[in-house]
Amino acid sequence: MTALLGDTVRVVGETAGGLPEATGVPIVAFALLMVLLIERETARPVLHGTRAARVRSLTFVLVPLLVLFLSAVTAQIVDLLT
Amino acid sequence: MSAGIRERPGAESSARPRTTWQDLDTAVVAAVVVLTIAAEIAVAAQRTVLAAVLDAAAIVLAVNGDVIGQGPHARRGALGALALVPLARLLSLGMAVEDPVVSLSAAGAPMLLATVLAARTVGVDPGAQLRGLGARSQWPLALAGLAAGGVGAALFRPQPLIADPGPLAAAAALLAVFVFAGVFEELLFRGVLQSALRPVGRWPAPVATVLFASLYLDAGWTAAGAAAVGGSAAAWWVSRTRSLAGVAVAHGMFAAGFLVGWPLLYS
Numbered sequence: 269m270t271a272l273l274g275d276t277v278r279v280v281g282e283t284a285g286g287l288p289e290a291t292g293v294p295i296v297a298f299a300l301l302m303v304l305l306i307e308r309e310t311a312r313p314v315l316h317g318t319r320a321a322r323v324r325s326l327t328f329v330l331v332p333l334l335v336l337f338l339s340a341v342t343a344q345i346v347d348l349l350t
Numbered sequence: 351m352s353a354g355i356r357e358r359p360g361a362e363s364s365a366r367p368r369t370t371w372q373d374l375d376t377a378v379v380a381a382v383v384v385l386t387i388a389a390e391i392a393v394a395a396q397r398t399v400l401a402a403v404l405d406a407a408a409i410v411l412a413v414n415g416d417v418i419g420q421g422p423h424a425r426r427g428a429l430g431a432l433a434l435v436p437l438a439r440l441l442s443l444g445m446a447v448e449d450p451v452v453s454l455s456a457a458g459a460p461m462l463l464a465t466v467l468a469a470r471t472v473g474v475d476p477g478a479q480l481r482g483l484g485a486r487s488q489w490p491l492a493l494a495g496l497a498a499g500g501v502g503a504a505l506f507r508p509q510p511l512i513a514d515p516g517p518l519a520a521a522a523a524l525l526a527v528f529v530f531a532g533v534f535e536e537l538l539f540r541g542v543l544q545s546a547l548r549p550v551g552r553w554p555a556p557v558a559t560v561l562f563a564s565l566y567l568d569a570g571w572t573a574a575g576a577a578a579v580g581g582s583a584a585a586w587w588v589s590r591t592r593s594l595a596g597v598a599v600a601h602g603m604f605a606a607g608f609l610v611g612w613p614l615l616y617s
Contacts (some may be wrong), residue, residue, distance in 0.1 A: 270531035270605050272442040272455045272461070273511075274568030276393050281446035281453045291442040292399035300440075304413065311417065322417050326430050329413055331490040332437055332460040336444045336496035339456065 294340040301333040375421025375429070379547075382412045382432045383557060389436060390564040398443050405436035410434075418538070427471040428546035434468055434538055435561045450511050451523045458530025465538045472546040479535070481540055490589065495532075495600030499607025503616065510613035523610045525586025531609075532602020535562070539581065540588045540597055552581070554589040 280293070308330075311323055391406035416430035423429050436460050445456040469476050482488060512523045543558035563578035584597040 270437060270454065270609070271535060271562075271565035272457050272530060272607075273450055274393065274442075276398065276568050277398050277442050277446050277453060278389055278450055279396065280398055280443055281380065281448055281611070293402045293439060296402035296406050297444050300409060301452055303410060307414070315417070322424075322507070323429070325427065325471045326413055328464040328471070329409065329430065329433050329437060331467065332441050332464050333484060335460040336441055339445065339525070339541065 294336060295331055297336050298340075301330070301337055304330060304333070351573070366568075371420040371424075372422065375415070375419050375423045377387075378411060378415035378419065378429055379423055379432065379557060382408045382415075382429070382436075383561060385411065386436050386439075386561060387564045387567075389566045390440060390583045391441070393439065394567045402440055402443060405440045408436040409433045409440070423547065426473075426546050427468075428543070431468050431472055431542050431546045432561075434465060434542070435565070436459070437464065437608065438538070439565065440595060451526050454530050455526045458526070458534055460531065460535070462534045465534060469542050472542055474541050474545045476537055476541065476594075478536070479594040480598060481595065482591070483595035485601060487591060488593060488596030488599070491596040492599035492603060495602070495604040496607055498600075499604040502611050503612035508608060508613055510617060511609045512614075515614055516615075520614060521608065524606045527606040527609050528602035530604035533598050536584065536594050536601050537597040540584055541594050544585055544588060554585045559585055572608070 276338060308323060308326075312320075369499040380445055383409035385404050388407065389401040392398075392401035392404060412429050412433035416424055416427065416433075418424075421428060441461055442453070442457040446453045447456065466476050483492070511527070512519050539558045539562045539583070543561070544555040547555040547557050550568060559581040562581040563574045566573045580601075584601070587597055
């Protein structure tokens with residue numbers, strides 16, 4: 269058993285791009301990425317000391333979202349070109 | 351932001367109880383856990399967009415709680431680390447493709463990287479944790495995972511993860527499941543979260559075990575119950591031996607055997 273590969277994930281994978289449900293998840297993830305990046309940039313000049321360090325240390329949340337964003341955009345471009 | 355909030359209640363008596371940073375900290379943990387479990391129920395009902403929205407809300411709450419808060423969890427980086435659980439689900443849904451091994455690897459690799467980065471934030475050294483496999487006490491547990499995978503596969507007869515039983519495809523599937531089920535999940539739940547969250551009595555980090563079990567709701571209540579029991583046992587073992595190595599290898603061998611190795615042998 270693995271948490272990252274449940275029944276629903278496999279169903280979504282089999283219909284990848286073919287159902288609104290399958291394309292809706294990356295859209296929510298992009299919106300989340302935008303919110304977190306905007307928050308980070310607006311907080312940067314305001315926060316100092318420990319809180320500024322905490323903001324910097326939370327980069328680990330952005331990394332997977334950026335990977336998801338790049339892979340979804342790449343897949344769409346490849347789909348358009350082929 | 352700090353109006354009405356203070357680090358500790360003062361000695362003076364007050365008719366109205368005042369909110370402390372610790373109360374806010376606990377409220378954020380509870381809200382993130384509730385949102386994450388609600389998202390997992392939505393996943394089990396195949397309402398993936400609703401699940402993604404709930405997961406996104408949990409992530410925003412956890413990240414902001416970590417930056418703003420001054421309670422014990424926020425100071426340890428536990429609130430930010432909690433965001434990894436809904437993030438894992440969001441990524442697994444967003445990166446899903448037809449080939450399950452590619453799906454698992456595409457979601458697992460960035461999540462493993464994020465978990466290693468989060469481990470540094472909460473003061474966990476993943477390398478040192480996993481090097482404990484040299485200890486003799488860790489090996490029986492690791493091998494028990496392989497046997498448990500065989501028993502589970504014989505009882506439940508799962509469909510093999512791969513259609514092509516060629517040696518290269520089988521090796522790739524075994525490796526992907528071992529790393530992204532065993533190493534990743536144990537590093538996240540028993541490494542990062544168990545270190546960052548506080549124990550309750552003699553139960554190490556029950557919040558981490560509850561979240562771990564909730565990620566298996568999609569596979570049914572039996573799987574979630576088994577994950578709760580297995581997660582509690584793993585949490586106890588890690589707190590006792592101070593090493594992740596045994597449970598990571600046991601979980602990896604169990605998952606790789608249950609999903610790939612034993613079904614291929616049986617078929």
